Amino acid sequence: MLQKNMGGREAPMPLKKIDLLRKLKPTSSNWVPQVPRNWGPGKPLTSPHPPSQPSDPLCPIHSRFVRMGGKARPLPRALVFALLLAIPLAAQAQTADQAWLKYEKTTDRHIFSICVRSLGNSTLQQSAVQELARSHLGFENPLDDPSNQTSSLRICNPAPGIRDDIGDVILGTLAEVRRSYPQLVLAGRSGPGAFWLTHVVEHDNHKIIVAGEDDQGVLYGAFALIRRLRQGQLIYPIEIHEVPAYPIRWVDEWDNPDGSIERGYAGRSIFFEGGNVSDDLAPVSEYGRLLASVGINGLNVNNVNAAPQLIDSGHLRQLARIADALRPWGVRLAMSVAIASPQTIGGLKTYDPLDPAVKAWWAAKANEIYTLIPDFAGFTVKADSEGQPGPASFGRTPADAANTLAAALAPHGGVVLYRAFVYNHHLDWHDPKADRARAAYDIFHPLDGKFAANVIVQTKEGPIDFQVREPVSPLFAGLEHTAQAMEVQITQEYTGQQRHLVYLAPMWKGVLDTDLRANSQPSPVKEILEGKTFHQPLGGLVGVAGIGRDRWLRSPLALANLYAFGRLAWNPNLSPSEIADEWTRQTISTNSVVVATVENMLMQSWPAYERYTGPLGLQTLTDITGSHYGPNIESSERNGWGQWHDADALGVGKDRTVATGSGYAGQYPPELAKIYESEETTPDDLLLFFHHLPYTYKLHDGKTVIQYLYDSHYQGAAQAAEFVKDWQSIQPQIDPSLYTDVLARLEYQAGHAIVWRDAVVQYFFKLSGIPDAKGRAGHFPGRLEAEDARLTGYQVIDVHPWEDASRGKAVSCPTPTQNDPAMKGTGFSPYVNTPKSSGASAPEGMPTCTAQWTWTGATGRYNIAVQYFDLEGGAAKFTLLVNGQPISNWTADASLPSTHPNGDNSTRKTMRDIDLKAGDTIQVNGIPDGSDRAALDYIELTSAGNAAPKP
Numbered sequence: 001m002l003q004k005n006m007g008g009r010e011a012p013m014p015l016k017k018i019d020l021l022r023k024l025k026p027t028s029s030n031w032v033p034q035v036p037r038n039w040g041p042g043k044p045l046t047s048p049h050p051p052s053q054p055s056d057p058l059c060p061i062h063s064r065f066v067r068m069g070g071k072a073r074p075l076p077r078a079l080v081f082a083l084l085l086a087i088p089l090a091a092q093a094q095t096a097d098q099a100w101l102k103y104e105k106t107t108d109r110h111i112f113s114i115c116v117r118s119l120g121n122s123t124l125q126q127s128a129v130q131e132l133a134r135s136h137l138g139f140e141n142p143l144d145d146p147s148n149q150t151s152s153l154r155i156c157n158p159a160p161g162i163r164d165d166i167g168d169v170i171l172g173t174l175a176e177v178r179r180s181y182p183q184l185v186l187a188g189r190s191g192p193g194a195f196w197l198t199h200v201v202e203h204d205n206h207k208i209i210v211a212g213e214d215d216q217g218v219l220y221g222a223f224a225l226i227r228r229l230r231q232g233q234l235i236y237p238i239e240i241h242e243v244p245a246y247p248i249r250w251v252d253e254w255d256n257p258d259g260s261i262e263r264g265y266a267g268r269s270i271f272f273e274g275g276n277v278s279d280d281l282a283p284v285s286e287y288g289r290l291l292a293s294v295g296i297n298g299l300n301v302n303n304v305n306a307a308p309q310l311i312d313s314g315h316l317r318q319l320a321r322i323a324d325a326l327r328p329w330g331v332r333l334a335m336s337v338a339i340a341s342p343q344t345i346g347g348l349k350t351y352d353p354l355d356p357a358v359k360a361w362w363a364a365k366a367n368e369i370y371t372l373i374p375d376f377a378g379f380t381v382k383a384d385s386e387g388q389p390g391p392a393s394f395g396r397t398p399a400d401a402a403n404t405l406a407a408a409l410a411p412h413g414g415v416v417l418y419r420a421f422v423y424n425h426h427l428d429w430h431d432p433k434a435d436r437a438r439a440a441y442d443i444f445h446p447l448d449g450k451f452a453a454n455v456i457v458q459t460k461e462g463p464i465d466f467q468v469r470e471p472v473s474p475l476f477a478g479l480e481h482t483a484q485a486m487e488v489q490i491t492q493e494y495t496g497q498q499r500h501l502v503y504l505a506p507m508w509k510g511v512l513d514t515d516l517r518a519n520s521q522p523s524p525v526k527e528i529l530e531g532k533t534f535h536q537p538l539g540g541l542v543g544v545a546g547i548g549r550d551r552w553l554r555s556p557l558a559l560a561n562l563y564a565f566g567r568l569a570w571n572p573n574l575s576p577s578e579i580a581d582e583w584t585r586q587t588i589s590t591n592s593v594v595v596a597t598v599e600n601m602l603m604q605s606w607p608a609y610e611r612y613t614g615p616l617g618l619q620t621l622t623d624i625t626g627s628h629y630g631p632n633i634e635s636s637e638r639n640g641w642g643q644w645h646d647a648d649a650l651g652v653g654k655d656r657t658v659a660t661g662s663g664y665a666g667q668y669p670p671e672l673a674k675i676y677e678s679e680e681t682t683p684d685d686l687l688l689f690f691h692h693l694p695y696t697y698k699l700h701d702g703k704t705v706i707q708y709l710y711d712s713h714y715q716g717a718a719q720a721a722e723f724v725k726d727w728q729s730i731q732p733q734i735d736p737s738l739y740t741d742v743l744a745r746l747e748y749q750a751g752h753a754i755v756w757r758d759a760v761v762q763y764f765f766k767l768s769g770i771p772d773a774k775g776r777a778g779h780f781p782g783r784l785e786a787e788d789a790r791l792t793g794y795q796v797i798d799v800h801p802w803e804d805a806s807r808g809k810a811v812s813c814p815t816p817t818q819n820d821p822a823m824k825g826t827g828f829s830p831y832v833n834t835p836k837s838s839g840a841s842a843p844e845g846m847p848t849c850t851a852q853w854t855w856t857g858a859t860g861r862y863n864i865a866v867q868y869f870d871l872e873g874g875a876a877k878f879t880l881l882v883n884g885q886p887i888s889n890w891t892a893d894a895s896l897p898s899t900h901p902n903g904d905n906s907t908r909k910t911m912r913d914i915d916l917k918a919g920d921t922i923q924v925n926g927i928p929d930g931s932d933r934a935a936l937d938y939i940e941l942t943s944a945g946n947a948a949p950k951p
């Protein structure tokens with residue numbers, strides 16, 4: 001019997017046919033695969049559905065040749081198959097637009113002609129067949145026609161339902177396969193999207209069977225086959241059976257009709273432009289393909305802060321085009337709706353969800369939608385949250401609102417994903433009982449059992465808001481009679497916005513594995529979502545993707561997060577490291593050193609980011625009222641947003657205990673509540689989320705809280721620097737353009753990790769007054785402050801927040817219109833161009849400002865880091881000079897938040913191996929541009945041998 005073990009892992013299936021292993025033994029031990037010399041990149045297929053190829057009557061046995069010792073001779077079919085599947089494939093670099101699905105012909109891969117035949121003719125099966133054609137995997141015969149660079153997949157006898165013995169890979173639904181191969185045993189748990197990969201041998205013809213529970217399962221099976229082949233896995237004999245863990249495997253896009261994307265960091269929308277759906281939806285189709293390849297089956301297309309007009313008739317017709325583009329990939333369209341739509345769009349006097357006219361309006365709207373989009377998936381709702389209208393305006397509950405929408409969708413099979421992200425953002429920070437973390441449970445737990453069957457409550461993984469670490473939301477255990485989905489962020493809003501490498505799978509996996517001990521029984525979050533714990537048929541994972549036109553997520557390595565999200569939504573029992581491994585093999589290289597290096601970088605990246613941004617459960621200590629990017633510790637304090645960490649001179653942390661705090665800890669089932677109630681038993685990495693503690697409180701390893709904060713930030717920043725070296729170590733194995741792209745990102749990250757480190761360390765050092773046992777806080781050997789330099793033109797400024805600049809100060813080059821009291825009476829005008837020999841010259845009328853230091857340290861070879869602010873609204877130019885000689889010019893043209901110098905845009909550029917002796921002058925020239933005032937924080941010299949010199 002076929003069996004599926006937990007969450008879709010493959011399970012052994014007894015063979016019912018020939019012992020293939022015996023048959024597959026190579027006949028020659030010195031067999032060497034060779035390929036023609038003129039093997040080159042193939043012509044990409046422009047459409048996922050090119051016109052059908054003429055049917056190929058047979059895949060002739062003589063096409064399976066390899067060259068041995070200059071002679072061609074036939075190989076037995078079974079051997080060909082085994083070798084095909086066994087040869088490790090050296091995947092090359094990606095282009096980001098095809099991400100992990102960039103299929104390349106390579107010169108070191110040996111491939112053969114293999115036929116593929118689908119038993120059915122559905123669109124999804126055709127997608128599956130064509131995907132195999134596109135994959136360049138084993139479906140070509142180099143000796144037949146070496147000059148033929150197009151895909152030579154032979155799609156054998158495409159006539160549906162006709163049984164013959166031709167195909168080498170046969171695709172079909174369970175029913176179709178059973179009809180054609182009645183002797184085949186395909187058993188085990190099933191469900192929508194499930195698939196079997198197996199093999200049969202008939203009349204000495206070896207075939208791989210891709211059987212899907214439904215057409216979608218066929219497509220997933222084909223992608224699974226490709227995934228394994230591309231990783232070079234030996235899969236013959238093949239026996240795989242997978243069933244997706246969750247029915248809901250959705251991505252949410254937060255795209256606005258004008259083409260902007262809330263919390264998107266990869267350019268403009270692929271869906272919308274200028275208020276309408278984009279004309280060109282080719283990228284949407286390509287995106288659908290990526291999503292399908294990892295099993296994602298739903299896409300909610302617009303921002304949860306929903307633009308009401310998207311539900312009007314004109315826009316619905318446009319949205320139908322998006323649904324059409326996604327349909328060949330089995331990805332169903334969903335949309336966010338504003339609860340006030342019946343009033344704003346429908347012209348009713350109210351949007352009270354219990355008003356009969358409102359209910360009728362939603363029902364009619366649903367009918368209209370399904371006429372246009374018959375497979376429409378459903379609505380996502382953000383209501384009574386961050387200014388969005390909601391049922392509370394009428395004294396109604398989220399269940400009232402959700403059920404009205406659910407009733408409208410139910411006749412069509414649609415669902416409502418109602419977000420539990422409902423909270424008051426005008427909380428009273430004086431009140432120790434006030435706590436935003438409590439909101440979801442306080443509001444939704446009392447409604448358990450009141451939601452319609454097609455409502456799924458969608459809860460963020462933690463009780464606050466996608467922070468670098470939070471405890472798991474207690475609501476997952478608090479809804480026993482309600483379908484649930486967990487929302488995570490793929491787009492890195494609070495985790496470095498794709499400028500920092502942060503592989504999020506370990507964080508998600510930690511949440512999925514957390515055992516909430518509901519009713520004192522094992523109840524890991526992943527099983528609650530799967531419906532196992534509370535017997536709910538619906539549930540799943542939703543990932544806020546934020547993909548845009550710039551290579552989906554802009555950063556090539558960030559795509560590992562999109563991939564991992566899909567894989568975990570399919571099977572939450574996969575480990576983040578095995579997912580990292582398979583992503584790397586398909587995307588970067590199958591070289592074992594590359595795989596090990598990249599996997600290690602990915603796995604270390606989230607812990608490193610946590611260490612340098614917000615350890616001990618403090619959450620990301622970022623600017624929570626602005627960019628959500630750079631450090632800004634006090635932005636969380638003393639305002640209504642409720643992300644307080646209550647730092648004062650004596651201690652830090654939010655008291656969420658039942659005994660003395662907000663009582664949040666008591667929302668967990670008793671076993672966990674007990675653990676979190678005491679600082680003794682709370683895990684260190686969540687300590688300050690639950691407890692307000694003195695800086696001198698000792699952690700489990702005996703280290704004080706303050707010393708841990710210092711150490712953690714230094715350790716995290718040092719790890720970020722290591723990522724650069726790790727990547728450099730594999731340069732020869734990496735595609736050059738990918739290498740350069742990622743290297744620049746990692747170097748930037750290493751510099752910004754220092755900004756984070758210094759901001760948080762100097763903030764807590766000043767607040768606590770407690771010295772760093774290792775002497776680092778407040779001491780920066782080799783650092784020369786800009787405000788201490790001889791300045792021409794530059795003015796000293798206070799940076800806000802102060803911790804974002806070294807000692808809180810920087811220098812900025814004023815605009816010609818700025819009143820410049822510092823310059824008054826000096827006769828100096830900063831608005832003249834300096835001679836060309838002094839580095840980059842300013843355009844006519846623009847000032848060049850300079851900061852100059854005299855080197856008083858030891859003679860030697862140094863690296864000089866310049867810490868400057870790369871501001872929005874211009875591209876300032878900088879030059880580093882030594883003794884008047886330019887060493888390096890660069891332009892501050894990165895796209896970073898804010899027009900004001902702060903931790904969002906503080907950037908480090910390092911010039912290496914510069915010889916210096918005492919008395920040498922070091923100078924930085926800055927030429928502002930627009931609102932980028934060429935602001936400068938400091939320079940820092942380290943010995944090129946890495947030892948810091950004494951200034």
Ligand code: GCW
Pocket residue numbers: 254262263303304305382386421465466493
């Ligand atoms: O994290 C916050 C984001 C908002 C977002 C909100 C939400 C779409 O900063 O941009 O709004 O969460 O999840 O609704």
